[in-house]
Amino acid sequence: MDTLEIPGLDLVQDRDDDERERRFNPYRYAQEPAAKQLIGNALECLAQLEAQSGIKRNKRRPHDQQTYELTVDAILSDLAYDRLIERGCGVFITRSKQLLSRSNRYRPRVWTKMLPDIVDALADQRVGLVVQELGWQSKDRGSKASVLRAGRALIDAIKLLDLDLTDFGERPADETIILKRPTDPEDYWDEGGRIHYEDTDITRAFRDELRAVNAWLSSADISFSSSVQTRTGNLVDDRDRQLLRIFNLGRFDRGGRLFGGFWQPLSKQERFEGIKIDGERIVELDYGQAGTRIVYGLAGRQPPEGDLYSIPGYLPHRDGIKRVMSAMLFATKEIERFPRNTKKLFRKEEFIRDVIQAISNKHPDISNCFFRGIGHEAQFVESTILLRILKDLREVGVTALPIHDAILVPASSIDKAREVMKDAFLSIAGVEASVSVERGSVGCLPVG
Template sequence: MIAEPFRDRKFRHELFPGSPALVALSEETIAVVLQHEAANALRRRKRRTADLEAFRNAVAVIVANLAHVIAFPGSDTGAVILPLGHPRGHRADHLPGFRESLKATVEALEAVGVLSIVWPDIPSHATALRPTEAFRREVHARDIGAPSDFLRRLVLDPVCLTRKDTFKRREELTVPAGVEADTIRAEVRVFNAWLARADIDYDGPDMIDTDDRLLRRRFNLPPRVEDPCLRYGGRLFGGFWQTMKRSLRGHIRIDGEPIAELDYGQILPRLAYASVGAEPPPGDLYDLDLPGPSDVQRCVLKKAFNTLLFSARRLRAWPLEIADALPDLGPDNPVSVARFRRALLRRHPALRPVLENGVGHALMHMESRVLCGVLRECTDKGIVVLPIHDAVLCPVSAVPAVKTIMETQALLVCGCSIPVEAKPLSGADLRPSSSVLSPMNTTGHPDLLSAA
């Protein structure tokens, strides 16, 4: 299996102190920084009122992010990415305190012992901030650790457009203005408003911020495309459930119910077949007749398959994470790109026109349209679903209705049938019961299952 490295946590510009305890910690931090500046004569002029408010906003947001890392430790490094001096990460230069003065503010917070700056040592990495042990003690001493300690202000555009450069760094671009972007923004805001009101809980062993539900739709501009547009990528990112370990998702409860995961089977290869007007063969599309050992893990084959769909040029060598995971045919002789390509085309000759043609971003856009259609219909029908790219989590009682919605949306958007598999995440029975078929569900909406 391809191991995912520990990553720094994404900085959340929407986080803000929300409880008296965290507000007090933020105000005290601001006072300490101002005293440090005065004692060391770091400023020649007094800040103007607008500049002081911008500084206070930046410190409050940074303090909230550091406290959030401490209150809700996850499987990351315990540091948050906050790029300084370049436009990597989220575009936030419109927010007070997050423009030219940000670097000085962060360095002052380091000087007073609130955080340490982890400067990047290679071009593909961004600056990260790590809370100090002294700051950790303050957070624990003030009993800061509940979702209610944090406010979430809607300060970022729900539509995001990015492009990766030659160093694989992601740069956020300006979203083109127009009706298309406004329509997408409005739809994502509807999703977020619906999720904010939903009855979503967690009863597992870890500390999870169940109020972290804000979604953004992220479009990815391929390297070969010059003009910014919203026709590539478009997956929904955000929400505490997306970054959770799969083993912990079974502890999520929606409307007090256990949940199930419904996902599309091999959606990108099936969309590739739809793009060339052909029918895929039966069986697992990732099952390829490769030379050498046959115990290749499916996730490796899937990643290699998708790499050929996303590459815009003919590959001569695999990325290291794939090369290290594919089977060896002998000493220093792993499965080459050429061998894999031949095996893939033996199974899928109809896909020759789309391999190594950069079609992957357009296919992912189609996938995102399908998932947004699923969320739109579920929201209209009063069903809470949590999106995970090509899958959703939903209450067990809603599985038949959501499965029908997913199959219907795939047919409407793509013009092809894509199988949907339902998997219980907490040992719950997915078979319909008399309670499932009652005339009214717990959300107060008319029964959807009998209608489906």
């Protein structure tokens, strides 16, 4: 496997979060006639600018012209979408032609060295479709990506053409199976860059499996109520359903969780209030202590009865125990201090070594699994279980939205979903599952 890192490509969106400016989505496009008219008018305006300025003297080759038009479409469609979603904060991109010209499996077609020139043309005051805030790099202050926002001409065109979110679509990502390198333990912000890999029967099978899931979800009866106010104040596009599968540590048996979909960044309350599947309110079925149970399975042991995070002497500190134990499973060497933001979950006089010893005493059968990085392997097992669940539910006609170790299903499908979840967990992890169901304001009820 070629582990050459592909810098800059994490600007292609892996996940939705609450950052002010989001990553430029190179797959957005004008889908309906009114939006296509916007792009057509923009291309005519750019052609006039080129003629007046002598920017482009030679006719582009057909393939290059098509890429040029797709790039204009993607930029303006994504900025119009950003405006319509009631953000208006803009999107950030890279202008590095060195990065944009590198060929690799993740690069979208519009990710070419002509991108900065097209942005500059759209931002020209004679065009006015884009407002551009140039990024910078500094040895002392780090770096900031360039940010694009809708210009006055684009804002006026959105109003004149009466555009809304449904006028824009999103093409499938060129690559849905993502491989990332290990993170730098000395860099808190390092998320692990994407690295190149050669396809094998395994990666092709992963891709086919995920394509089937994405196709299923894209045609399912799933909606989000426009009357629900989100914590960010943004509209929710319930057509955003494409998932990516992201593997870690440069291995296809580590990580593998599913990311994407409009439902994942929502709060629980927003999901319960706004999402309907097949016209029904949803419930959330969640595995309890999934990672720890999976580790017991990997060790060939059965977990003890009861709450695995209930530790004698630390009963009021369950959340802290859970987070420290997770750190013990993902770390590759013994931790010497409380993980970030966990000290406050314990008494001031507590020492991390005592907490570690108490956890080890509670779980002697897997104590040799701590500080070996087995958490990444457990996460791969978890993701395999979730994909099995999605496949089995699809076969019995139940639509489900995945959230790592949980699923959202119609309220009438609790029994089917619970049975499928328990069967999949036992079959793949080798231990019994603990499953709970949450019904929004009704609360969380154990279901076995």
